[in-house]
Amino acid sequence: MKLITAQRIMIFLSVFFALSLILFYVFSSDEIKNIALIMMGILFILLTIIRLLFWKCPSCNFWLPIREGAAFKHCPYCGKQLPL
Numbered sequence: 001m002k003l004i005t006a007q008r009i010m011i012f013l014s015v016f017f018a019l020s021l022i023l024f025y026v027f028s029s030d031e032i033k034n035i036a037l038i039m040m041g042i043l044f045i046l047l048t049i050i051r052l053l054f055w056k057c058p059s060c061n062f063w064l065p066i067r068e069g070a071a072f073k074h075c076p077y078c079g080k081q082l083p084l
């Protein structure tokens with residue numbers, strides 16, 4: 001999987017994670033809270049898997065930091081330009 005594809009999937013999953021969090025806090029029904037919790041669990045696992053498998057520098061193979069998001073264009077470890 002290309003780095004840009006992994007980044008887009010991670011953003012997509014993060015948006016759904018945030019929506020699940022909103023569902024959890026907005027609705028008082030236990031059924032909806034349970035669904036939101038299950039969704040958050042699944043999304044967290046998917047995010048972790050994609051990060052561990054694909055969110056790496058193609059040059060040095062180090063895991064890239066997540067907090068900077070799309071803000072960085074160069075690998076913080078080897079300095080090579082990232083294909084983002």
Ligand SMILES: [Zn+2]
Pocket residue numbers: 057058059060061062075076077078079080
């Ligand atoms: Zn690198």
